[in-house]
Amino acid sequence: KKCIKNGTGTRAIRSIKCNANGKRVSILADRVHGTSIKIREPDPNLYIYDADRDLVDSHDFGKRYPISHYWDPNESKLLACETRTVRGISLDNHHVSGGRDAPLEYTPLGLSGMSEAEKKNNTYNPLSTCLQKTNGSEPALQVSTLFVTSEHGILLQDVFSIEPPLEGLLGVQVPRLFFTRGADDEAKSSDTLKKSNEVVLCSRLMRDFAGLDDAVMDEQTRAALLDFSYYLTIGNMDEAHKAVRLIQSASVWENMAHMCVKTKRLDVAEVCLGNMGHARGSAALRLAKSEAPELEARVAALAIQLGLRDDAARLLTECKRYDLLNSFYQAAGEWALALEIAQNFDRIHLKATHHRYACHLESKGEFDAAARHYEFAETHRREVPRMLVKQGENAALERYIMRSKDAELLKWWAGYCESLGHIDSAKTCYEYAGDTFNLVRVACLEDDVQLAKNLIEASATGKKKEHVVVELKHTLSTSSQNGDGAAAYHLARHLENRGDIEEAIQYLAKSGCYDHAIRLARRYGLDAELMRFCIKARPSLQVECAAYFESKGEFEKAVELYQQGGDLARALELCFKLGGKGRNQMFEALANVSKNLDATASPATLKRCADFFVQHEKYHDAVRLYATGGDYSQAISLCLEHQVPITQELAEQLTPPQSSKQNNTQAEEKNEINTQLRNEIILELAAALIKQNQYQLAAKKYTQAGDRPTALRCLLKGGDTKNIIYYASTSRNRDIYILAANYLQSLDWHSGDTKSKELIKKIVEFYTKAKAYEKLAQFYDSFAQMEIDEYRDYDKALTALKQSQQQLEKASSKNVPDRDRRIQALESRISLIADFVQARSLEKSNPDQMAILINNILTQKRDLDAAIRVGDAFALLIEYKCKNKLFDDAYALVQDMRQRKIALHPYLEQDLLDQIHQAVGVDFTPNTTIGERVTDIHSPGAKSSEDDDIVDELVDDASDDDIVEEEDHFTPHHK
Numbered sequence: 001k002k003c004i005k006n007g008t009g010t011r012a013i014r015s016i017k018c019n020a021n022g023k024r025v026s027i028l029a030d031r032v033h034g035t036s037i038k039i040r041e042p043d044p045n046l047y048i049y050d051a052d053r054d055l056v057d058s059h060d061f062g063k064r065y066p067i068s069h070y071w072d073p074n075e076s077k078l079l080a081c082e083t084r085t086v087r088g089i090s091l092d093n094h095h096v097s098g099g100r101d102a103p104l105e106y107t108p109l110g111l112s113g114m115s116e117a118e119k120k121n122n123t124y125n126p127l128s129t130c131l132q133k134t135n136g137s138e139p140a141l142q143v144s145t146l147f148v149t150s151e152h153g154i155l156l157q158d159v160f161s162i163e164p165p166l167e168g169l170l171g172v173q174v175p176r177l178f179f180t181r182g183a184d185d186e187a188k189s190s191d192t193l194k195k196s197n198e199v200v201l202c203s204r205l206m207r208d209f210a211g212l213d214d215a216v217m218d219e220q221t222r223a224a225l226l227d228f229s230y231y232l233t234i235g236n237m238d239e240a241h242k243a244v245r246l247i248q249s250a251s252v253w254e255n256m257a258h259m260c261v262k263t264k265r266l267d268v269a270e271v272c273l274g275n276m277g278h279a280r281g282s283a284a285l286r287l288a289k290s291e292a293p294e295l296e297a298r299v300a301a302l303a304i305q306l307g308l309r310d311d312a313a314r315l316l317t318e319c320k321r322y323d324l325l326n327s328f329y330q331a332a333g334e335w336a337l338a339l340e341i342a343q344n345f346d347r348i349h350l351k352a353t354h355h356r357y358a359c360h361l362e363s364k365g366e367f368d369a370a371a372r373h374y375e376f377a378e379t380h381r382r383e384v385p386r387m388l389v390k391q392g393e394n395a396a397l398e399r400y401i402m403r404s405k406d407a408e409l410l411k412w413w414a415g416y417c418e419s420l421g422h423i424d425s426a427k428t429c430y431e432y433a434g435d436t437f438n439l440v441r442v443a444c445l446e447d448d449v450q451l452a453k454n455l456i457e458a459s460a461t462g463k464k465k466e467h468v469v470v471e472l473k474h475t476l477s478t479s480s481q482n483g484d485g486a487a488a489y490h491l492a493r494h495l496e497n498r499g500d501i502e503e504a505i506q507y508l509a510k511s512g513c514y515d516h517a518i519r520l521a522r523r524y525g526l527d528a529e530l531m532r533f534c535i536k537a538r539p540s541l542q543v544e545c546a547a548y549f550e551s552k553g554e555f556e557k558a559v560e561l562y563q564q565g566g567d568l569a570r571a572l573e574l575c576f577k578l579g580g581k582g583r584n585q586m587f588e589a590l591a592n593v594s595k596n597l598d599a600t601a602s603p604a605t606l607k608r609c610a611d612f613f614v615q616h617e618k619y620h621d622a623v624r625l626y627a628t629g630g631d632y633s634q635a636i637s638l639c640l641e642h643q644v645p646i647t648q649e650l651a652e653q654l655t656p657p658q659s660s661k662q663n664n665t666q667a668e669e670k671n672e673i674n675t676q677l678r679n680e681i682i683l684e685l686a687a688a689l690i691k692q693n694q695y696q697l698a699a700k701k702y703t704q705a706g707d708r709p710t711a712l713r714c715l716l717k718g719g720d721t722k723n724i725i726y727y728a729s730t731s732r733n734r735d736i737y738i739l740a741a742n743y744l745q746s747l748d749w750h751s752g753d754t755k756s757k758e759l760i761k762k763i764v765e766f767y768t769k770a771k772a773y774e775k776l777a778q779f780y781d782s783f784a785q786m787e788i789d790e791y792r793d794y795d796k797a798l799t800a801l802k803q804s805q806q807q808l809e810k811a812s813s814k815n816v817p818d819r820d821r822r823i824q825a826l827e828s829r830i831s832l833i834a835d836f837v838q839a840r841s842l843e844k845s846n847p848d849q850m851a852i853l854i855n856n857i858l859t860q861k862r863d864l865d866a867a868i869r870v871g872d873a874f875a876l877l878i879e880y881k882c883k884n885k886l887f888d889d890a891y892a893l894v895q896d897m898r899q900r901k902i903a904l905h906p907y908l909e910q911d912l913l914d915q916i917h918q919a920v921g922v923d924f925t926p927n928t929t930i931g932e933r934v935t936d937i938h939s940p941g942a943k944s945s946e947d948d949d950i951v952d953e954l955v956d957d958a959s960d961d962d963i964v965e966e967e968d969h970f971t972p973h974h975k
Contacts, residue, residue, distance in 0.1 A: 854880075
């Protein structure tokens, strides 16, 4: 025998069979373990050798192994194989949970799995019945039919279990599979071909041939159906349809429609339904295609029409259309499943599901259960009374209402009892329902006014009798409040009919019906109560009451009510009339009325009020009214004339609003001020603010008018450096940059602290942005002189002068007529300072060369005083002479300084002077010659270490010709 080697291990052939045309061989094998003792284990694979390809294909049955295999004697690609579970291996039992996360594998619907006890005790999980039912283990024997081709290999066509009385597979010949059955089985099959004392031969139609008789099963039909089955297996629905399109059997088309459910081919399903004559299914499918966007939902509609309820439930679950699944279960009568789906997945339809189930139970006569589900649906207040009254169960309805303690039902039952004349029962129900209005109504009907008052007071204070305080399921606080107001109104009308007017007015006020309370108060002259109610009445009624008080001479009340009622014109008319007669109390009323005047009031009214305030020296109120009426010039003039302080709030009121983007004609029609006139008024306001020393507000107004330079001048007068810098930085105006830089130069920018560094940085920045090269050159010149005079830092001074020269060269000769002369002067100064800096650098390394350079500088005829401090040059040379013991030369230099009227002590130490004079034998006499240039010089040690960075940063930041406005400039550092 030949062994098959597949991967690792050896397979020994157990069974081998050939197909009809001899091109394929199926092989069953065993795994062989061990060498000396060989142990065989069934191989779960089915091997098929294909002679055309000279390859071996295999099909794995998993935890099962094949025990027999049969080829169809006529069809070369059809193979049937019987499999058995492997001994000793127990398959896991997949118990199903009823939770939401359980896998939803549906089986035929119905509650057959639920016992009566489970139904009664409600311990059955209805969702679990729609999941797959699993036994303790898989069936021992199964039959698999397979198609074997060179193009697609081995394809599984169908699998089914062999259940008693069938025992084993004997063979296959389309369209039947043949089995053995035990002889002791009393069941007799109609298609039994042969009997014996022990074995009975049975046959079974293949799945795709179900429903066809042998009489119509000719060779052409058989071949067509076999091709149909093959094409369905490989998923080619088009070829499957072509194979059976000439077959007239409805069962074939039904089987194909069933396959369309599995493959979700609705286009083929429509053809199948048409050939089946299934008009209802075709209509349902068309409706589903127009309404359901999900493909699974459409296929589920097809499955329902074909009776495939498990598939329909599975598909609806896959696309999560739980609303359709809920409706499907309701239509199928599976209410437990419908309620479970609604509870867990379709809660929006939960109450509707309970209501439909309640209607179903009512139709079956199960009224208690129906009432319970009506309660779940919250439709019990209407449906339960209808159901019980229809059945004539009034006693049961009364028990149900009293037990439910539902306020709405109690009110309904109380009204029903009252209609029957059972007043005591009605009052009890009203009391249990907390219905104050109906209790008061019944009390008034019985003319028990005191009881009605007590009920209203108890309702207002929240005091109830102990037996009244019950748990009401449907009592809302809003309805209770509305009921209390209605009760008070009903009692008030009853008291009015009895003639108790004052009490009626009080209860009308409690009910909020102020119109009726005012009506009674005016009718019976109760003015004290009338004003209290008028404040809360509607505007039209307030105006009527104001006219009433005016007719009676109570003008203060009339003005207040006119104002609240919106009739400001009449309120002002009364104020003018009475104020002119000397009634000072009307000024306060007029002030209160005028506060409510805005731009919507008529200009004439506003002007009249303002003139009235001016006549009586109420200038502040007059200014506000003039501004409201749009007479801004008059308001500003009044502020200047009578020294009315212009606060920020008042300044905003005196600023005309911007007009909309319309022409002047349209603006005048809307009482708007055009832009030109608005700017003139704002400039007038700004001038008034300057006179009142409100410089910041004035700057704001000048900015609104577009005059930014004047706005900056106002800030300069105010001296707020921070705002000046911010305003100049955001203005982007050359004149403003120059003004701000000039102002900053007037500050202490040379003190050396952090604030001065920022000032220097901003000065350079503003001059650079303004392209004011001449002014920037002057500033660099001043900076260089400051470095020489205060810190003797000629290096920094030299760098600053070079920057000054560069900026001056950028300036136009038209703007600076003497530019060339100034540049030559700068070059001369730069040359002298450069020579002096070079000499100082040689003080330690080459003092002799330093002395030569200093002598050359001092002997030059150029103006040294404009470039350096001559005393610094003499000091370097004198110190050099002393170190070389040339005291006579040093003394001669000291005398030269005295002749040039240069003070000695700022440059030379006293000890050094004493040493020189002692060496030459001359007494030292302090020289305080008049005209000394240096009187107050900082010592060299006063210079900060950070000063070395100042001019460098000036150079780095100012040397770029393309500086933009947003660029940060240098930040010098002095201490």
